[in-house]
Amino acid sequence: MIEGIFVSSAALNVQQERLDLLSQDLENINTCGYKKRSLIIENNFKDLVNSNTESLLKKNIKDIPEINYSGLAPFIAHDYTDFSPAVMKETKVPTDFALNSEGFFVIQTSDNEQYTRNGTFSIDADGYLVNISGNKVLGEDGPLKTGAQNFLLAKDGAITVNGQSAGKIRVVTFEEPQLLLYEGSGCFSQPSQGAGLKDEENPQISRGFLELANVDLPDDMVNMIEISRTYEANQRVIRTQDDLLGKAIQIGNAK
Template sequence: MIRSLHQNSSAMQLLLDKINVTSNNLANVNTAGFKKKGVFFQQLTGAEQALARDGIVKEMPAGQIAVYTDYSVGKLTYTGNSLDIALQGEGFFTIETPEGDKYTRNGNFSLDSNQNLVTAEGFAVKGEAGPVKITGNDVVIGKDGTVQADGEAINKLMIKKISNDQLVRVGSNFYVPKEGAEVEDISASGILQGYLELSNINIVSEMTNMIATQRHYEANSKVIKSADDTLRQINQIGR
């Protein structure tokens, strides 16, 4: 019975993490460029389990909960806003922040009071000639990322490629490379002005997962409560 309690407790932790991740996905369903997360139970080898126990003999799950990111491209939608930019295929926009460069697929940009192209958080969008500053009225962004204002080329968007397994999510929609990861310059050829990449979240699928996960959580909770009541009765009999 004790082993069963540990197993149900581990299952509840996994289910709770799934609920939290799914809630975050649903909260960002309308966030441009957002990549959904998922949860799975990763099996551990006997040696890894022993290391996790640190030599202590006790019941532990034979695995650990891991969160992954689905980097598949979201649907591209036309907005007509000249400062909205979408990337077709691989790559990330390079964003200048106080903590250093970060990367995103969210091309929902605007101009700040100094005419700098910025993210919703106010961080500058970087180009090959430095932060992109637009002083003209007629803004054209080519498929290769070249930025023109009133017919004059003023900069070119800095697009970087980083392997998905070398990315670390920072906040909800920014990424940084793992230490030692290779960050490649790539020649963009599929940049679309006036478009945004939507999140890759299927709201129906996420809602279905949420309902199913909550039901499983409640079922495990009832099992633990029943086992706890049984153990309490056994202890009372033994007195």
């Protein structure tokens, strides 16, 4: 009975984690370049069955050990980010960029480099190309300075101002993108061990377009309802088992 409460409590924790990630996705549904996140949820049911299969097949019931039902408790194996591309929206804003290839723009923050698919850029007072947080967008040779919006942009990210080269937008890919750490606003950073960063030699960039978030609102609303029902069901199970446990204790005390 105690194990049953443990299993249901573990299920509540898993559903809460699912809800937290789902809420994050919905909060960022209007964040360009945002990538939705999900959980891989597992339990040890297969291991419990496999460990007792031989005895069950031989019908040697007496040889079957007592099953530890706490092994049925769900747990989060790991989380992951869905980096699949999303729909592109035309804005006609000259400083809005969208990547047509796999890869990330590189942003210089005060602490580190960050990587994003969010190409909502602008020109700051000093003439540098910056993101929505005011951090500089990096080119292959450092921060990009265009001076004004009337620069030319080639498909591969090369920038020309008044006939002179002003650098090339740096675009990178990762061998292990699932290792990237989410920093908010559609930005990621590398862990200390790295994630296999490589510069993309021939990126494909569209000017005047933005990649939207790859969040599926109808699908997320269905998941929200499913999480709510699962959470309520496990709460009822815990209450029922708690009541039964209380009655068992009363019977034991009466004896």
